[in-house]
Amino acid sequence: MKKELKDTIVVELGQKLKEYPHFYLVDIAGLNAEQTSDLRRKCFKNEIKMVVVKNTLLHKAFEASDVDFEPLYDSLKGSTAVMFANTANVPAKLLKEYAKEGVPALKAAYAEEGFFVGADKLSELVAIKSKNELIADVVTLLQSPIKTVVSGLNAGGKIHGLLDAIAERNK
Numbered sequence: 001m002k003k004e005l006k007d008t009i010v011v012e013l014g015q016k017l018k019e020y021p022h023f024y025l026v027d028i029a030g031l032n033a034e035q036t037s038d039l040r041r042k043c044f045k046n047e048i049k050m051v052v053v054k055n056t057l058l059h060k061a062f063e064a065s066d067v068d069f070e071p072l073y074d075s076l077k078g079s080t081a082v083m084f085a086n087t088a089n090v091p092a093k094l095l096k097e098y099a100k101e102g103v104p105a106l107k108a109a110y111a112e113e114g115f116f117v118g119a120d121k122l123s124e125l126v127a128i129k130s131k132n133e134l135i136a137d138v139v140t141l142l143q144s145p146i147k148t149v150v151s152g153l154n155a156g157g158k159i160h161g162l163l164d165a166i167a168e169r170n171k
Contacts, residue, residue, distance in 0.1 A: 006057060013053065013061035013082075020049065020084035024091045024125075025072060025107040028052070029079045039104065048091050049084040058082065071115040075108035088112050092125035 017023070031039065043050040055076035062069035081104065083091040088111035095106055099122065109116040109125055116125055129137070 009053075009057050010060045010064065013051075013058060014064050016049065016051070016082075016084050017061060017065050017067075020086060021113075022085045022088045022091070022109070022111040024083040024085075024095070024109040024111075025075050026081045026083055026091075026095065026104045027078055027107050028081045028104045030103040035103075039098075042094055042097075043083065043091075046090050046094055047086065048094065050081055051084070052079070052081045055080055067110075069110065071117060072108050072110065075117060080107065087130045089126055089128045089130060092122055092128070095122060096126055 028036065028039070040050060055078075058080065059073060059076055062072065083094075085091050092106075092109070092111075095104060098104055106119045106122050106125075108118070109121065111125060112128060
């Protein structure tokens with residue numbers, strides 16, 4: 001491979017590291033062509049950008065980045081694919097589907113500005129909630145007291161009785 005091509009690849013990887021806030025390093029050794037195509041289709045469907053890279057070029061892109069990716073350097077062995085995503089837990093959920101087969105296997109991940117090294121971190125990554133999921137949880141929590149008041153009024157309750165019930169609950 002020519003040096004110019006390598007430099008271009010390193011720059012492109014650096015741009016992807018800036019563009020996507022989360023990425024996973026995955027070992028895809030052992031997948032045949034059909035399985036690899038199936039994985040790529042699932043990645044595309046889940047808005048994950050999967051790129052197979054040379055470890056040395058990815059290492060150079062890490063070094064050129066503003067973020068210190070040193071905890072991931074030891075994971076750059078063997079064949080590596082990088083799964084770039086805008087939502088932290090989507091690649092983890094996809095990899096969990098393959099957990100029984102063991103391929104592809106998680107090597108490491110950078111999600112929510114944290115490092116997760118090792119295949120045993122997959123369950124932690126699946127449990128990470130996306131921004132939209134957190135917003136939905138907060139909205140649900142905020143709506144809960146309002147729903148109680150509205151349901152009490154709709155049930156034919158009077159405001160005075162409802163206020164007394166709330167006052168008793170807060171004691």
